[in-house]
Each structure stands twice: as C-alpha cells, then as structure tokens.
Amino acid sequence: MIAVVDFGAGNTRSVLRAMAAVGAEATLVRAPAELAHAKRIVLPGVGAAGSAVAALRAAGLWDEVRARALDGVPFLGVCLGAQLMLDGSDENDAPGLGLLAGRARAFPRQDAGGPRIVPHVGWNTVDFIDGNRADAYFVHGYWLDPDDPDVIAATSEVDGFRFPSVLRSGTMTATQFHPEKSGAFGRALLAAFADGRLDQPRPVASARAWI
Numbered sequence: 561m562i563a564v565v566d567f568g569a570g571n572t573r574s575v576l577r578a579m580a581a582v583g584a585e586a587t588l589v590r591a592p593a594e595l596a597h598a599k600r601i602v603l604p605g606v607g608a609a610g611s612a613v614a615a616l617r618a619a620g621l622w623d624e625v626r627a628r629a630l631d632g633v634p635f636l637g638v639c640l641g642a643q644l645m646l647d648g649s650d651e652n653d654a655p656g657l658g659l660l661a662g663r664a665r666a667f668p669r670q671d672a673g674g675p676r677i678v679p680h681v682g683w684n685t686v687d688f689i690d691g692n693r694a695d696a697y698f699v700h701g702y703w704l705d706p707d708d709p710d711v712i713a714a715t716s717e718v719d720g721f722r723f724p725s726v727l728r729s730g731t732m733t734a735t736q737f738h739p740e741k742s743g744a745f746g747r748a749l750l751a752a753f754a755d756g757r758l759d760q761p762r763p764v765a766s767a768r769a770w771i
C-alpha cells in the first residue's frame with residue numbers, strides 16, 4: 561500500500577488520482593497508525609511551510625513520517641513535501657524533517673540575479689545529470705538547496721537562475737515540480753516510484769528510467 565499523507569494540503573487527492581491512473585494502490589492517511597503498514601510514502605503539499613509543519617504535528621504525523629522514511633520505506637516528497645524533507649525552510653523559518661541535509665531557500669531578488677517572476681509557476685524543462693530532459697509543471701516560491709551536490713539528480717532554470725528540481729538519496733526522491741500535473745512524464749515518474757524502479761540507491765537519474 562502506498563500512503564499519501566493527508567494533512568490538508570490541496571494536492572493530496574490529485575496525487576491519489578494520478579496514482580490510480582498508473583495502476584498503483586494508494587490511500588490517503590491521516591493518522592500515525594495508518595502509516596504502520598505503508599510500503600511506500602508520498603508527502604505532497606502546497607501552501608506555506610509553517611502551516612504545513614503545524615498541521616503535520618497536530619495530526620501526530622510529523623515524527624512517524626520521519627521515522628518511517630529513515631527506516632528505509634521508499635519516500636517521495638512533492639513540491640512543498642520535497643522542501644519539508646530538508647533541515648528547514650526560509651519560509652516562516654520552518655523546521656524540516658531532516659531527511660536530507662540542506663534548506664529550502666527563497667529565490668534571490670531580481671537585483672541579485674534572481675528570477676523576475678516569483679512564484680515560479682508553469683511548465684519548465686527538467687535537465688537530468690546525464691543530459692536527458694523532460695517537461696514538468698512547477699508552482700513554487702522557494703527552491704531546494706541540499707548540502708550534498710551528489711543528491712541532485714536534475715536541475716531547472718527560471719530567468720537565468722538554475723535550481724535543483726529532483727533530489728535522490730537512497731530510497732528517497734524529492735521533486736520540486738508536481739508529477740501529478742506533469743503529463744506523461746509525471747505519470748511515468750509516479751509509476752516508477754510505485755513499482756520500485758526508484759528503490760535502489762542512486763538509480764539512473766535519467767528520464768529514460770521513467771518513460
């Protein structure tokens with residue numbers, strides 16, 4: 561069973577529908593005990609980091625999600641869920657789950673070489689480290705900044721500012737984009753997560769592995 565963590569984020573049901581579309585058995589979980597039998601975990605999310613952390617803690621999910629991921633349960637963080645996998649966020653100075661060392665940072669100001677349009681919304685190219693490319697849908701105002709560059713599997717660029725868009729470490733995957741909104745590529749990624757192709761440490765970080 562794939563557990564889609566439901567803490568009130570707006571995209572949980574769209575993730576559930578996308579999982580169903582690729583033939584994956586997934587269910588929304590709202591309580592820590594429901595995670596006990598999960599074979600895989602998806603942490604989706606839209607909105608502000610601070611309120612997401614508060615909602616996860618209020619539901620008693622924060623510690624259990626972290627424990628299960630650290631135990632090696634295959635884990636996928638999507639957008640805000642991906643940012644929460646890091647140690648913390650510039651948004652609301654929110655703490656993170658600490659699954660990956662690093663921080664979710666605000667885009668730099670335009671006068672410091674940052675993007676002209678924040679939040680970054682819409683379709684953009686995902687450039688994998690092996691040179692393959694795919695298109696995905698983004699909605700975010702903060703970006704993933706891991707301490708270890710080796711966990712960066714793909715990057716994207718907006719207004720000349722390049723940022724990581726996929727992180728991979730062991731059985732953990734973080735996507736800054738929304739695979740549930742990213743057409744064939746997004747469905748292929750979700751299918752690869754569901755059937756175990758992303759379970760191996762540092763799998764081929766290529767679109768070929770998913771499409």
